[in-house]
Every structure is written in C-alpha cells, then in structure tokens.
Amino acid sequence: EHYARSRRVYALDLPGFGFSDRSPRDYTPRMYTDAVLDMVAEIAHDGQDAPVDALALSLSSEFLARAAAEQPDLFGSIALITPTGFGKREQFYGPIGSTRGSTLVRQLFDVPLWSRPYFDLLSSKPSIRYFLKKTFGSYEAIDAGLAQYDHISAHQPDAQHAPYAFISGLLFSADIDRIYEALDIPTWLAYGPKIEFSRFDDLGNVAGRPNWSITQFATGGLPQFEALAAFTAAYDTFLVQAAISRLA
Template structure:
C-alpha cells in the first residue's frame, strides 16, 4: 500500500512539474509578429481567423507555407517583397500555424483545401499565380484539379504527394499524434520537441544545407511561431506528425494543365531530390529547376536565384 502511495505521489509530483513547466514556457513566449511588409489582415473561416499579408500591385500571387512545426509565412521573408515589385502578393498563415487561430482538433487535408479555396475565391477574387512549399503543394494541385484555371501558374518547392507524405496514417503515427494531444504530458513532450535546442538541431541537420542559415534570429522565430495560443499550438503539428495531413496526388497530377514549375533544393534531406522524377513521369509538361548547395528551403538559402527563377517563369507569356 505504501509503495502505491509513494508511486502515486511521485506521479503527481512529475505531472505538477510538467504542468508548471508548460505554464512557464507559454508565459515567456513573446507574441508572434509578422516580419513581412504590407497590409496585415484576417479573414474568417470555419476554422477561425486566418492571417495574411498583402503587398504590391499587379496580378495576384499567393504564397503558401509548408506544414511542419513552427512554419508560417515567415518562410517567404526573402521572396515576398521582391515579388511584390511585379505582383499583388499575398502570404497566408494556414489555420493552426503562425498568427492564425488554432483549435483542439485533428487537422485534415480537406480543411486546408477548403481554406485555400475560400482565400482564392473570396479574398483574392480572381485567378492567381501561386508559390507553395512541401505538403501544401498537394492541396494546391487538388484545388487546380477541381477548379481548372484557379491558378494561372503553379510554382512548388520540394512538393509531396507521390512517395513522400501520401499514405494514410500508420498506427505508430496515430499513437504519436494521440500522445502529443494529451494534456500536460503531451503538451510537455511537444514543448521539448519545439524547444530552441531541438529546433536548432533540426534546422542544422535536416533543413538547411548551409548550417549558418539556422541563425539565432531564425531559431527564435520558429520557437515563437510553434508556441502561439499556448497548448493549442500543438494540434496542427501533431496532425502532421500523425500522418493525418498526408495527401496523394497520384490520380490527379496527370490532369493538371496549368503551367507548373517545381523548384528543388539539390541537397534536401527531408524530401530528397530523388522524388522529382516521379512528378515528371506523371506529368511530363511540368518543368523544373534544381538549386545547388541548397536544402529543403531553397527560397531562404538562395533567395536571389529563387526569385529570379520565379519571375522568369511567372512573367513569361505561355505563348513564348
């Protein structure tokens, strides 16, 4: 009996410590501010207030970030203003990320497809160009498949949906996601996962080719973005890690007729360049550029080259 009592007291003590640590972490997390220059606005969706920035003049161009922990429109900070010289640019923070609202739900692809559809139709209001990254690219392809001509041209950075992040959630992924969604313990585990040392390790080892890109400034920004709205911040990343945001485009990619350019970092580790061929095989009309000495985020590592490639592709007439 005494052993059980001691065990119970020990467990309670651990939980109390975790709860206190979580509370302190969120108390010390500064409010996230967008570093993009432009009009900062929100629009309503069934998943809450969704943040975006608008700048420039000309035909509309939408930037859509990837879905990993800490992601937001921040990833376009080296591209947004340059492209605003030629387009009316929009950069969105998807629900569950950045400055947008977050909910205690399992996020699913149809939710983001719905939000992007609403954004394109109700906020932008006309056919647009789009630049997307990673998993969001699969949702862009789905929207173009459903609504041909919604996107005049598509640029995707290290896209997924064929081999990478295309399968239904596996049991171990579901268990991981469930664990992270649990109160106190799951929240504590998530906070460890998105601590500055963890973010630094991931950015240096998995994301960037040049480790110097994982500066204190960048790490701080990812750290802040991953902890907004307190424990609600964990649900979108938990959905991602659980495989719930995986989406296959194998059946639709051959039918995409909108001019499409894929940009891939030659040294990407998360989603390697070996996957590029599968996109071309399914749709030979797709063109591509490979950026040397670059990892998963070539738009950050070589912004001048990336911006030049995008401008050349987007501003060139289809008849040229």
C-alpha cells in the same frame, strides 16, 4: 517582400499556424485545401479576379496542388517549393482523400498529461535548430530570423495541435501522385538537394509532362532563403512561360 514591390502579394497562415486559429480540432488535407480555395475566393472579392499565381512550400504544396487540380480555372500557375510526395521508393496512388497517418498516434500525442510538455521539448531552441539544419543542409545556412520566429510561434497557446497532426502523418496524402499527375496548368517544381527530409531522385511521373517545369538549386530545402536572386530569376522565367502558354 521581393514580389510585393511589383505585384499584389497575399500570404496565407494555414489553420493551426501563425495568426490562424490553433484550436484543437481535426486538421486534415481537406481542411487545408479548402483554406487555399477560400483564400483565392477572398482575393477575388478584393478585386483581383484574374487567375492567381500561387506558391507553396513543402507539405503545403500538396494542399495547393489538390486545390489546383479541383479548380484549375482559379489558378494561372502554381509553384511547388521542395514539395513532399516524391522519392525513389515513394508511390502514392491510394484512394482519393486518403492519408498516410495514424489516428491512434494522434490520440497518444493529445493525452493532456504530456501533450504540451512533449511539444515544448520538440520546439525548444536546440530542437528547432536541429530540424532547420536538416532543412537547410547545415547549421551555417540556417536563417537566424526564421529560427527565432519558429520558436516564438511554437510557444503560443494551442500551438501543438496542428503539428501533432503533421507528426502523426495525418496531413500527408496517400493519393498525392494521383493529384500531381492530374494537374494540367503550368506547374513549377523547385528544390535543393541538400535537404535531409525529402528526396527528389525520382521525378519521372511529372518530369516529362509539358505543363511541368523543374529547377534544382544548389541549396537545402528553402532556396528562396539561400539563393533569392537565382530563385526569383527562375520563377520569373517560369511565370513568363506560363503566361505565354495560357495565350496559346
């Protein structure tokens, strides 16, 4: 909403979430990367043929990074908000296209007898608040509107399929360090240390790269909710620097 007042903004519902198709199928990093690239193609068809400035949150940062690594000319810059794949003990240099997941675990989740009932427990209001607390860093910081939307969205038909791929680890790339290090376009990493799911105590493989900028906010994992003014100011500065670097 903030940037829609000054520039054309597109918001993508990834497959299996929001208003996208949620049917049972194989949800993979390849599918999500292609969804990002398809969206960029649609933006071009809409008359916006300049390279896009794209922003992604959490795990979707891996999909955006892969898309930008594969087709960098489509992107003016990318912003990765609380991205996955970083941490002191995490090193992901697996075979290209490999994941950290288990198809057996996914198959167990898909057993009809308990597939939907178990997901309904995972997506109950208390459970959603518990996981949002780990994201925001405290119950007090939780955005009430986000919690309400999460509950409504999770109780739509077929809502369990993509989340089960997530829980099974099949959406997490085992080669993501290779992807992050392959990026050569302006890249902004923004995070808040209060999040309990992710760690950012080892950014050495990207911190020294000239195309990477890193900003830490005094927030949880969603700085755009908790510190909008500071977040947009930092992002605006990054976008200006990115534009200058493209002209150099």
